[in-house]
Amino acid sequence: EVQLVESGGGLVQTGGSLRLSCAASGFTFRSYWLHWVRQAPGKGLVWVSRINTDGNDASYADSVRGRFTISRDNAKNTLYLQMNSLRAEDTAVYYCASGMPTTQDYWGQGTLVTVSS
């Protein structure tokens, strides 16, 4: 069974940093692209970032480019999102998802990030 489990969310002050992790199991982790998608409370889904199978090709939404960094460790079956210079508008549930470059086939249950002054 495919499982994606996010962790690392919590309350952080404006301007602070947070590192999210996503532990994967039940599939060949190194063969799939990985994405981060976020959802602010009561709002819609917003794509944040994706990374290729080898971890050497990443892309970002304009709203986070230069502040967030996606990475993966295929030996540990884990995806990461380093979030710096956090803003109130980054408050959201952050989902990790596995799939292809343009689809998210399987999703985790999400981890809540709250940015407050």
Added chain:
Amino acid sequence: QSALTQPRSVSGSPGQSVTISCIGTSSDIGGYNYVSWYQQHPGKAPKLMIYDVTKRPSGVPDRFSGSRSGNTASLTISGLQAEDEADYYCCSYAGSYTLIFGGGTKLTVL
């Protein structure tokens, strides 16, 4: 880049068909064969229902179908069932290695 445009809500009775539209531009929906649709029940993670405009993942009922005309993609659900009540989101490749979601549509089964 602005989100793709979806109706905020649609509704239908059990057994009926409903169609959810997703309006984009030639830089996203109209420019690539990479439109996907996701179903999200309250408090749950999204689930992939359609990918590459018309393809259905294994396990998704054939009551769900996708299509596209120009810059508008559509998700049609036929034989509506109570468990189809959920939020639905479209997503498209938008060039420059980025993706963009629609604002979401709440489907109510009357």
